[in-house]
Amino acid sequence: MTTRQAGLRERKKQATRKALREAALRLALERGPDNVRVDDIAEAAGVSPRTYNNYFSSREEAIVAAVTAEREFRVAAAVADRAGTRLADDVVGAVVEQYTDSGEPGRDALLLITTSPALRNVFLDAAAAIELPLTEAINGRLGETDPYAARVLAASVAAAVHVALDRWLQPAAASLAAGGFVVPAGSLPDLLRAALAPLAPAFDAAEERARHDEHR
Structure with missing residues (x-):
């Protein structure tokens, strides 16, 4: 071919x-x-x-998939494109930007997801798709000097995003069960930043090791 x-x-x-x-x-x-x-x-x-x-x-x-629209690849591409600045900041910026785009998921689609337990679970599980493309982007940024760092960092980002989304959608599920309006709780950008914040030292340490290995 x-x-x-x-x-x-x-x-x-x-x-x-x-x-x-x-x-x-x-x-x-x-x-x-x-x-x-x-x-x-x-x-x-x-x-x-x-x-x-x-x-x-x-x-x-x-x-x-219609709601997430291959967002994991856009996150990875944004991280790869922002090379030259602090990796931790770039990852947070890419995740927040792609997960809070005003056009996605859209009010009607979000309502659909929050009112269906099956859709809500799949939506949360979709965060795991970030891991592999983000691993490649992080590897590119670190120079592939460590066989484990990029994969562990990317998996941690996926877990943090899952935690943030779960926290964001939990009150919606509770309000639905009570017969009230479905309203996700809090600011999603703030929740994402808070969930990702503990990972910053690990990203910084990985970058420092990569710089050290480059100058050896």
Whole structure:
């Protein structure tokens, strides 16, 4: 397969993934997530159910994918692009920027997630997807001098984001159970910064080791 063919194939796959996740969210907003079948999503996206299963393992995963929209890759790209400044600050800035973009998840999509326990759980679990792309970005920043540092730091970031999102959504679940309005608690940027703050010394230490190894 030529490079051009591989590029075309990858773009087609990305287009199919986008069509599926957008169809999933649209149908969920129209009908409610419990009234959407995988077959419905596949039909709306113009593919077979078998093709759907090559991209997503459940309807919840597809719906949440429309909300997160491969955000983990944008976080990693932002960290890689900001080389030259303090790594800890760049990671926090990238996470806060990508998780609090006013266009995502959007009021209706956020309401959908907070009112569905299944969607809420998948949304929280999606934070783990940050680990691998962020590992590569951190490795690039540190010069790959330590086989463990980047992976451990990226996994810690994923865990911190999960904690922040969980804290943000917990009051929403409680208010729903009480029959009240669904309103996430507090400022998400503040919660993300607070959850990531304990990781700063580890990032600083990893950068210092990388600088020391570079000048040896």
